Structures are given as C-alpha cells and as structure tokens.
Amino acid sequence: MDVLNLAHGAFFAWGAYAGFAVLNALNGLGWVETGTLGQGILSVLLALLAALAIGGVLGLFLERVIIQRVYGDHLKQILITMGASMVLAEVIKVLWSPNNQTVLVPLSFTGSYDVMDVVINKFRVVAIVVGLAVYAGVMAVMQKTKLGIIIRAGVENREVVQTLGYNINRIFTGVFMAGAALAAVGGSMWGIFREQITPAMGDENLIFALIVVIIGGMGSVTGSFLGACMVGLAFNYVAYLVPKLALGANILIMVIILLIKPWGLMGREQ
Amino acid sequence: MTGQAPTPVQMERQRQRARRYTRPGFLIQLALLACLVAGPMLMPSFRVMDLVAKIMIFAVAVASFDIILGYTGIISFAHGMFFGLGAYSVALICHYSQPVQYHHLLLAGLLAALISAVVAVVISALSLRVKAIFFAMVTLAVAEFCHILGYQWSSLTKGEDGVSFKLPGVFNADWSGGSLWGTQINGRLLVYYLILVVAVLLFVGLVRFVRSPVGRVLKAIRDNEQRATALGYRVFRYRVLSTVFGSLVSSLCGALFAMWLSYVNPDTVLGTPLMLNILLMVIIGGLGTVYGGILGAAFIKIAETWLPDLQKLALSLWPKVEFMQRLAERWILLFGILYILSVLFFPKGVVGTLRDRAEVRRLRRLGRP
Numbered sequence: 001m002d003v004l005n006l007a008h009g010a011f012f013a014w015g016a017y018a019g020f021a022v023l024n025a026l027n028g029l030g031w032v033e034t035g036t037l038g039q040g041i042l043s044v045l046l047a048l049l050a051a052l053a054i055g056g057v058l059g060l061f062l063e064r065v066i067i068q069r070v071y072g073d074h075l076k077q078i079l080i081t082m083g084a085s086m087v088l089a090e091v092i093k094v095l096w097s098p099n100n101q102t103v104l105v106p107l108s109f110t111g112s113y114d115v116m117d118v119v120i121n122k123f124r125v126v127a128i129v130v131g132l133a134v135y136a137g138v139m140a141v142m143q144k145t146k147l148g149i150i151i152r153a154g155v156e157n158r159e160v161v162q163t164l165g166y167n168i169n170r171i172f173t174g175v176f177m178a179g180a181a182l183a184a185v186g187g188s189m190w191g192i193f194r195e196q197i198t199p200a201m202g203d204e205n206l207i208f209a210l211i212v213v214i215i216g217g218m219g220s221v222t223g224s225f226l227g228a229c230m231v232g233l234a235f236n237y238v239a240y241l242v243p244k245l246a247l248g249a250n251i252l253i254m255v256i257i258l259l260i261k262p263w264g265l266m267g268r269e270q
Numbered sequence: 271m272t273g274q275a276p277t278p279v280q281m282e283r284q285r286q287r288a289r290r291y292t293r294p295g296f297l298i299q300l301a302l303l304a305c306l307v308a309g310p311m312l313m314p315s316f317r318v319m320d321l322v323a324k325i326m327i328f329a330v331a332v333a334s335f336d337i338i339l340g341y342t343g344i345i346s347f348a349h350g351m352f353f354g355l356g357a358y359s360v361a362l363i364c365h366y367s368q369p370v371q372y373h374h375l376l377l378a379g380l381l382a383a384l385i386s387a388v389v390a391v392v393i394s395a396l397s398l399r400v401k402a403i404f405f406a407m408v409t410l411a412v413a414e415f416c417h418i419l420g421y422q423w424s425s426l427t428k429g430e431d432g433v434s435f436k437l438p439g440v441f442n443a444d445w446s447g448g449s450l451w452g453t454q455i456n457g458r459l460l461v462y463y464l465i466l467v468v469a470v471l472l473f474v475g476l477v478r479f480v481r482s483p484v485g486r487v488l489k490a491i492r493d494n495e496q497r498a499t500a501l502g503y504r505v506f507r508y509r510v511l512s513t514v515f516g517s518l519v520s521s522l523c524g525a526l527f528a529m530w531l532s533y534v535n536p537d538t539v540l541g542t543p544l545m546l547n548i549l550l551m552v553i554i555g556g557l558g559t560v561y562g563g564i565l566g567a568a569f570i571k572i573a574e575t576w577l578p579d580l581q582k583l584a585l586s587l588w589p590k591v592e593f594m595q596r597l598a599e600r601w602i603l604l605f606g607i608l609y610i611l612s613v614l615f616f617p618k619g620v621v622g623t624l625r626d627r628a629e630v631r632r633l634r635r636l637g638r639p
Binding site for chain 2: 004006066069070074075076078079080082083084086087090091093094203206207210211213214247248250251254255258259262
C-alpha cells in the first residue's frame with residue numbers, strides 16, 4: 001500500500017490487551033481456568049474475535065482520521081504513525097496499567113503433548129494452525145478473488161484503478177483495517193502464548209518486523225517470509241549460544257544483506 | 271571594487287549587512303544570552319538553573335536533529351542513541367579513571383565525537399544509498415539495539431543501575447569557591463557556565479552550517495532531489511555529511527547532559543522516550559528553522575516541570591475518580607495528541623509560522639514602494 005505504518009506494533013499490543021480483557025471476563029463465568037474443553041476453545045475464539053474487532057476499529061479510525069491526509073508523503077507518514085503509536089500505547093496504560101499483566105490461559109490449552117519423546121506445547125500447535133490459516137486466507141483472497149486483483153492493481157497504480165470505476169480510497173481503508181485486525185489477532189495469540197503482556201510489547205515486536213521487511217525487501221510477501229525465517233532462526237540459535245547478542249546478530253544480518261543487495265532479498269529497485 | 275555600479279541584489283545585501291546589529295532578531299538573541307549569563311546570579315534557585323541547563327542542552331540537540339530532519343529530509347530515529355553514546359562516553363571515562371582529571375573530560379568529548387561520527391558514517395553509508403525511508407527503519411533498529419546493549423552489557427555499563435561519577439576539580443559538585451556578589455560559586459554553577467559556553471558555540475556552529483553553501487545544497491536536495499542531482503551535486507555524499515554532522519553535535523549534547531547530571535542510565539539517555547521528546551520538540555518548534563529547537567525544548571521542558579502540579583490538580587478535583595488520575599499521570603498522551611495535531615495542521619511549527627508571516631509582510635512592503 002506504500003504506507004509506512006509504525007503504529008502496527010500498537011495494534012499488536014491492543015489486540016493482546018483485548019484478548020486479555022475477554023479472557024478475564026470469561027474467567028468470571030468460570031470458563032477459562034476451570035472450564036471444559038469446549039468452553040476453553042470458545043473463550044480463545046472469543047478473545048481472537050475481540051482482538052480482530054478492536055484492530056479493525058482502530059485501523060479504520062487511524063486510516064480515516066490520520067493516514068488518509070498524508071498519502072504519498074513518506075516523511076509525514078513516519079512522523080505521524082510514530083505519534084499514533086505513542087498515543088495508543090499511552091491509552092493502554094490509562095485503561096489498564098503501565099505494569100505487566102498476566103494472561104489467563106484456558107485449562108485445555110496449558111501443558112504439552114508428548115509425541116515420541118518430543119515435548120510440544122499445546123498452544124504452539126494452535127498458533128501454527130491459526131497462522132497457517134491466516135496466511136492461506138490472505139493468499140487466497142489476494143490471488144484468487146476479484147478483490148485481490150483490484151488491491152494488487154491499486155498498489156501498482158492508484159489512478160488507473162480509480163479511473164476504472166473502483167473507489168480505491170474505500171478499498172485501501174479496508175486493506176488497512178484488515179492489516180490492523182490481523183496484527184491485533186497476532187498480538188492476542190502472542191499474549192496467550194507468552195502468558196504475559198506489557199504496553200511496550202508492540203514496540204519490541206515492531207523492531208523485528210522492520211528488520212524482517214528490510215531483509216526481505218519491501219512489497220514482497222515471499223521476501224518477508226524468507227526474512228522472518230532468517231531472523232527467527234538466527235535469533236534462536238544466537239540466543240542459545242550468546243544470549244546477549246541475539247538482536248545484534250539480526251542487525252548484523254540486516255547490514256550484510258544491505259551491503260550485498262541494498263533493496264533486500266526480494267525487493268525491486270525503484 | 272570593480273568600478274561597476276552595484277546590482278540591486280548587491281545593494282540589498284549591503285543594506286542588510288548594515289542593519290545586522292539592529293535587527294530585532296539579533297537583539298532578541300543578545301537579550302536571551304544576557305538572561306542566560308545573568309540568570310544564576312539573579313535567581314539563585316536550583317530548580318530554575320536545572321531547568322535552564324536542560325533547555326540549553328536540548329535546544330542544541332533538537333537543532334541538530336533539525337539539520338537532519340528539517341534541512342535534509344531524512345528521519346533518523348538514532349538521534350537519541352547518539353545523545354546516549356556521548357553521555358556514556360563521559361560517564362564511563364570519568365567513572366573508570368581514578369583520579370579523574372580535566373583532560374579526561376576533553377578525552378571523553380573527543381571520544382564521543384569520534385564514536386558517533388564512525389557509527390553515523392557506517393549507518394548512513396549502508397542505508398542512505400537506497401532510500402531515505404530505509405534509513406528510518408535501520409536507525410530505529412540500531413537505536414533499540416544500543417538501548418538493549420546499555421542494559422545487557424552490565425560489566426561495562428552497570429546495566430539498569432546506571433553509572434554515577436564525579437567530575438574533576440572545580441566542576442565537582444562538592445567544590446566550593448566562596449561567594450561573589452551574594453551568589454555561591456560552586457561546582458554546579460561552573461558546570462552551568464561550561465554548558466552555556468559549549469551550547470552557544472554549538473548552536474552558532476549549527477546556524478553557520480545551515481547558512482553555508484553546504485546548507486543551501488541540503489535544502490535543494492530536500493526540495494527537489496532530482497534537480498539537485500541534475501545540477502551535479504552528489505546527493506548521497508551531502509546526505510551522509512549532514513547526518514554525520516547532526517549526530518556528532520547530538521553526542522556532544524549527550525556529553526553535556528551527563529556532566530550536568532553526573533549520572534547516566536540506559537532509560538534516560540538511550541531509551542525511546544528521549545527520542546520521542548526530541549521529535550516532539552522539533553515538531554512543536556518548527557522543522558527547518560534551527561531556532562525552533564530553543565522554543566520546542568523550552569516548551570516541553572517547562573511543561574514537564576509543571577506536570578506534577580497537574581497531577582495534584584487532578585487529585586484535588588476528582589479525588590475519587592481513579593481514571594482521571596491515571597489520565598493526568600500519562601501526560602505523554604497529551605503531548606502525543608498535540609504532536610499529531612501539529613504534524614497535521616501546523617507542520618512548520620511556531621518559528622516557521624512566525625517566519626512565514628514576517629516574509630509575507632516583507633514582500634507586501636516591497637510590493638508597495
């Protein structure tokens with residue numbers, strides 16, 4: 001979409017807090033920490049849905065009120081989304097508190113499976129399934145539907161799509177909302193997985209997202225996928241060997257990639 | 271003189287030169303300088319002196335950020351990091367050298383300049399080749415890395431606890447040299463004057479830089495990169511130069527800040543809040559004005575000192591409503607909203623808007639001879 005959104009991390013954090021709030025409320029009904037399998041699944045689903053809704057609403061608001069005014073001006077986009085991310089993180093601190101919160105995890109999702117002596121955390125399986133489903137869904141919409149064609153064409157050339165009679169502004173608002181909603185779902189999954197959330201969690205993850213995008217090259221989903229694999233693997237291996245230098249290793253990779261291919265692995269020269 | 275009659279442009283320049291010591295701008299600068307020099311004598315309150323010293327340091331830091339953002343059109347999220355590098359080089363050198371001496375301060379300043387110049391060259395050489403936007407992302411990542419390094423490398427930086435140190439000789443807070451005209455002369459006061467001298471020198475340097483031929487080229491690149499390239503300027507080199515210069519000044523500001531506090535920790539000199547503060551100050555003061563830095567820094571720092579009173583007010587107005595108190599506690603929220611509004615509706619800031627008005631008035635006067 002050619003929008004640089006530094007507030008993406010804030011959507012992530014908002015999703016986590018929305019999920020946290022829903023799980024807390026449902027725990028009042030006795031669904032979460034003591035409930036049955038069905039209640040557990042339902043409560044996680046509700047938490048994800050709440051995150052989706054919150055992300056969508058925030059995305060709609062941000063796009064309509066702020067970002068639409070600064071289309072085409074990268075400098076202002078960076079400045080203003082930085083401000084928005086600051087405000088959103090502060091609102092979290094007002095509504096909840098600046099301190100860490102512990103997320104309640106449904107009984108049926110705690111613990112792990114033991115498959116031939118390999119211990120697999122239960123929620124990891126859920127996370128992988130949901131992640132793959134979201135990826136498949138996004139790819140299907142983008143590649144197979146008419147909407148996907150319009151979006152891809154709009155990214156390529158706004159004006160032409162507009163002259164063909166599509167309301168590109170409305171479509172881009174929708175795309176932005178979808179992006180924000182997915183970030184929020186990701187945040188809520190992360191919150192349940194880590195069992196702990198902080199208002200600053202958005203910024204922490206934003207750094208990784210930026211490194212991934214720089215390594216992979218802007219405007220390429222496959223590049224991002226490659227970048228994410230490299231960053232994730234490098235982080236885990238280096239964290240195992242020299243824990244303190246894990247982020248440094250990622251920055252080193254980024255520097256090397258920038259030296260060899262200044263546009264990223266899959267990026268196109270503009 | 272060549273004997274030819276001066277052109278109208280030359281005549282206008284000569285007229286401006288003749289007026290330069292009576293311009294209102296110059297008189298305001300002079301008055302401000304006099305206030306800063308005489309301030310500690312007239313108002314012997316530590317709170318005020320602390321505030322003024324911080325405003326001076328941040329005014330220069332913000333003005334140097336303005337060189338990068340306002341004059342070159344590059345967003346660097348590492349400006350706070352350079353500030354922190356300067357602060358840490360002073361703190362570590364003074365902390366680890368026993369006994370600490372004057373030349374250690376000089377050494378620390380040189381070290382700060384050297385480290386920040388090298389880091390800035392490396393970062394900008396890597397990421398400015400591509401697109402100015404990459405620079406923003408790379409600096410954000412590197413700055414976050416340095417922040418984490420400040421925490422984790424605890425054998426050197428003492429991690430979260432921070433480094434406290436003593437300044438040498440007459441700058442030491444315990445030193446006392448009697449009193450002059452009723453003002454106590456002590457280490458704090460001398461550090462204040464040291465900051466004043468260095469800050470004024472740096473600020474004058476920044477203003478000269480902006481008005482130099484290099485500064486004009488930077489503005490040209492910001493306004494129309496293709497045209498500047500076509501005119502034969504090496505855009506990449508100029509961008510690197512401006513980034514390195516701005517970052518270097520920022521690290522010296524950090525060194526002054528560390529000297530003033532005699533203490534550094536990762537959150538105050540390397541963290542994101544510092545970077546956000548600098549961004550706020552530059553936006554409120556006005557992009558591309560340099561002088562905006564003074565106003566922005568003064569506004570934010572004065573507001574910060576008054577905000578505890580706002581909290582007390584909230585406590586007295588709504589003693590039962592916890593939500594309102596939390597809102598008053600989160601004053602960054604108010605700053606953030608102010609920031610977004612000023613980026614949207616007031617992009618030139620206070621100084622820029624005033625300057626535009628003055629320019630309109632001048633043109634109108636020229637139009638009616």
